[in-house]
Amino acid sequence: MPMSSIIVPDTCHIELDHVSVVFGSGAQQVTALSDISFQIHSNEFVSLLGPSGCGKSTLLRLVADLLQPTTGSIRVAGEEPERARLQRQFGIVFQTPALFDWRTVRHNVELPLELLGTSRKECRRMSGELLEMVGLTRFADHYPWQLSGGMQQRVSIARALALDPPLLLMDEPFSALDEFTKEKLQLELLDIKRSTGKTFLFVTHSIPEAVFLSDRIIVLSAHPGQVHSIHSVNLPAERDRELRETEAFYRMMTTIRNCFYEERDPIHVPAHQ
Numbered sequence: 302m303p304m305s306s307i308i309v310p311d312t313c314h315i316e317l318d319h320v321s322v323v324f325g326s327g328a329q330q331v332t333a334l335s336d337i338s339f340q341i342h343s344n345e346f347v348s349l350l351g352p353s354g355c356g357k358s359t360l361l362r363l364v365a366d367l368l369q370p371t372t373g374s375i376r377v378a379g380e381e382p383e384r385a386r387l388q389r390q391f392g393i394v395f396q397t398p399a400l401f402d403w404r405t406v407r408h409n410v411e412l413p414l415e416l417l418g419t420s421r422k423e424c425r426r427m428s429g430e431l432l433e434m435v436g437l438t439r440f441a442d443h444y445p446w447q448l449s450g451g452m453q454q455r456v457s458i459a460r461a462l463a464l465d466p467p468l469l470l471m472d473e474p475f476s477a478l479d480e481f482t483k484e485k486l487q488l489e490l491l492d493i494k495r496s497t498g499k500t501f502l503f504v505t506h507s508i509p510e511a512v513f514l515s516d517r518i519i520v521l522s523a524h525p526g527q528v529h530s531i532h533s534v535n536l537p538a539e540r541d542r543e544l545r546e547t548e549a550f551y552r553m554m555t556t557i558r559n560c561f562y563e564e565r566d567p568i569h570v571p572a573h574q
């Protein structure tokens with residue numbers, strides 16, 4: 302995999318400063334996010350964790366320039382999100398793979414490169430590298446509908462990496478997958494982080510997933526969405542399957558879980574949850 306060609310100006314990769322988002326008006330008005338401030342540094346893996354409706358996806362959409370904040374400011378690699386998007390500073394992976402069924406796996410991965418006018422030969426070389434990275438070399442000429450859900454999500458990760466962005470934004474990418482596939486893809490994602498040195502902003506509502514993957518976890522509370530607390534995950538950088546059985550892993554999960562059951566300043570979880 303080539304090193305990222307885009308230089309990130311300093312170690313602060315994402316910065317949110319007093320960001321709020323209000324949808325609608327009058328009786329329909331919803332404050333989705335209120336006064337959110339945090340920084341994410343280069344090469345960090347940070348998860349946004351919180352109950353349904355706390356604003357995780359809204360936050361990710363702000364960083365991805367899919368939505369503007371009502372107040373506050375956002376910087377991605379030192380730039381406004383729109384400029385960062387135009388500079389191809391980030392790739393996005395959504396919960397649903399959103400692949401083109403009429404294009405083969407290889408051609409799905411090559412699409413962003415084709416749109417940039419990359420030569421056929423270079424497209425082929427890069428898609429080959431990316432498909433090897435996500436373990437799909439044998440399936441390059443298959444169509445998405447011939448793949449399992451986990452394999453489809455691997456294709457969308459490869460496609461998000463095609464332009465070698467320094468930052469990967471992921472919105473619950475594994476939540477629709479079975480436990481076995483999920484755990485395998487989590488390990489593969491950590492391998493990708495190790496081999497590429499990219500920064501990850503990862504949305505999840507799974508405590509074990511956030512603990513296993515992250516360097517830091519930003520816990521959000523709901524109605525309105527606010528930063529409840531930010532936790533460093535003090536687990537070894539090299540993580541494997543066995544880590545999930547360790548006392549340290551359970552302790553970290555308990556620390557995070559307790560955020561949702563504190564007596565003072567509890568995180569609001571809707572009654573139907």
Ligand SMILES: Nc1ncnc2c1ncn2[C@@H]1O[C@H](COP(=O)(O)OP(=O)(O)OP(=O)(O)O)[C@@H](O)[C@H]1O
Pocket residue numbers: 324325331332333351352353354355356357358359360506
């Ligand atoms: N386009 C929109 N118009 C109006 N309200 C919206 C819009 N998008 C999100 N909301 C509201 O903002 C709040 C946060 O939604 P968001 O989807 O960001 O939460 P979430 O934490 O990602 O939820 P989930 O885990 O269920 O996906 C919710 O109350 C939601 O109803």
